[in-house]
Amino acid sequence: MDKVAFRPMETSNPKEPDHPTLLLAVTGGAASGKSAVCNHLAALSAHVIDLDALSRKAAAPGTAVLAAIEDQFGPDIISPDGRLRRRKLRDIITRNRGARQQLESLIHPEIFRLMEQDIRNAKNDGEALIVVEVPLLYETGMESLFDAVVVVTADAGVRIQRLMKRDGVSREQAQALLNAQMDDAEKMARSRYVIFNNDSPESLMQDVERLYGELEKLRMA
Numbered sequence: 168m169d170k171v172a173f174r175p176m177e178t179s180n181p182k183e184p185d186h187p188t189l190l191l192a193v194t195g196g197a198a199s200g201k202s203a204v205c206n207h208l209a210a211l212s213a214h215v216i217d218l219d220a221l222s223r224k225a226a227a228p229g230t231a232v233l234a235a236i237e238d239q240f241g242p243d244i245i246s247p248d249g250r251l252r253r254r255k256l257r258d259i260i261t262r263n264r265g266a267r268q269q270l271e272s273l274i275h276p277e278i279f280r281l282m283e284q285d286i287r288n289a290k291n292d293g294e295a296l297i298v299v300e301v302p303l304l305y306e307t308g309m310e311s312l313f314d315a316v317v318v319v320t321a322d323a324g325v326r327i328q329r330l331m332k333r334d335g336v337s338r339e340q341a342q343a344l345l346n347a348q349m350d351d352a353e354k355m356a357r358s359r360y361v362i363f364n365n366d367s368p369e370s371l372m373q374d375v376e377r378l379y380g381e382l383e384k385l386r387m388a
Contacts, residue, residue: 320351
């Protein structure tokens with residue numbers, strides 16, 4: 168059966184919103200197109216919170232989190248200008264599951280605090296649709312915080328090519344990153360909506376517009 172670009176997913180007990188603000192999580196693996204989907208939703212008036220941006224804020228120069236990361240992984244993880252060497256750190260945690268868990272224990276509490284603060288502020292501002300880009304949604308057990316989840320996916324070969332072009336990594340490095348992440352099939356099975364991002368940016372925009380319409384129906388239900 169051919170894959171459609173977008174389709175709603177049924178879950179056993181989808182959480183329905185009980186307030187005029189709909190809180191949506193956007194998740195997916197590396198180079199799936201999560202940020203592109205969030206950017207399109209922002210253009211359609213959604214308020215978007217990016218956890219990758221919050222992770223940079225959480226581990227900015229001078230923070231306690233960055234000091235803890237340096238203590239754990241050594242001074243070489245910090246660049247001469249005092250910033251975290253993110254690519255070096257990513258290489259370490261891709262190869263070592265224990266190192267990934269250590270990093271998450273150091274940085275996740277601050278990221279979640281910043282996220283909750285941003286969500287609270289957006290609700291106080293009367294935002295109708297709050298979208299949070301959460302790369303590790305299911306891995307961190309955060310899905311219950313949201314009214315609905317959309318997973319963005321693409322074929323592995325497409326994602327590998329995107330990673331090679333975007334990050335300047337080898338095919339083997341890109342494949343290793345995908346191998347270290349939760350399988351997309353599991354994310355799809357647990358999500359209310361799925362967007363397939365194998366085609367053009369124009370096709371993706373059309374799918375996001377359809378998603379936005381579905382979210383408006385859900386919010387007003």
